[in-house]
Amino acid sequence: MASDPEDQPSTKRKHQKHLKGHEMITKTIKTPPFSYVHLQLISDADSVKDLDSLTVRSHITAALTQFLGVTGAAISIDILKVEGTECWIRVPREDLSPVVAAVGGWVGGPGYGTAGKVGWKVKGSGNWLSVLVGGRSKAGIWNE
Numbered sequence: 001m002a003s004d005p006e007d008q009p010s011t012k013r014k015h016q017k018h019l020k021g022h023e024m025i026t027k028t029i030k031t032p033p034f035s036y037v038h039l040q041l042i043s044d045a046d047s048v049k050d051l052d053s054l055t056v057r058s059h060i061t062a063a064l065t066q067f068l069g070v071t072g073a074a075i076s077i078d079i080l081k082v083e084g085t086e087c088w089i090r091v092p093r094e095d096l097s098p099v100v101a102a103v104g105g106w107v108g109g110p111g112y113g114t115a116g117k118v119g120w121k122v123k124g125s126g127n128w129l130s131v132l133v134g135g136r137s138k139a140g141i142w143n144e
Contacts, residue, residue, distance in 0.1 A: 037096070
């Protein structure tokens with residue numbers, strides 16, 4: 001009694017079944033819409049202990065206005081997190097360079113709610129927030 005060739009799996013048919021499965025699709029994000037900046041407020045007096053979102057917003061707006069005028073004040077800034085004297089902000093990708101230049105070169109005087117001069121230290125910037133957050137945790141790796 002001859003068996004039907006369809007009933008017996010051939011190696012070719014087994015190989016074809018093995019190739020079937022999930023389709024792999026990859027997508028590369030070439031130009032992310034936002035960039036991120038990690039800032040620290042520094043002061044020549046010890047009056048700055050903890051920041052709040054309102055103080056961060058006013059200092060950044062003052063820096064952008066001083067550097068770029070009304071155009072700088074119109075740049076969209078999202079405050080993501082404020083912790084102690086540090087903050088993380090999100091800006092449109094095309095505005096990253098002007099924002100970093102503005103806040104990095106800004107010095108505020110006693111009229112900005114502090115006893116002495118204050119300024120921003122740019123601790124990091126880039127198109128990926130995970131890189132900035134990851135870099136923060138490895139800063140003290142060799143201090144132990």
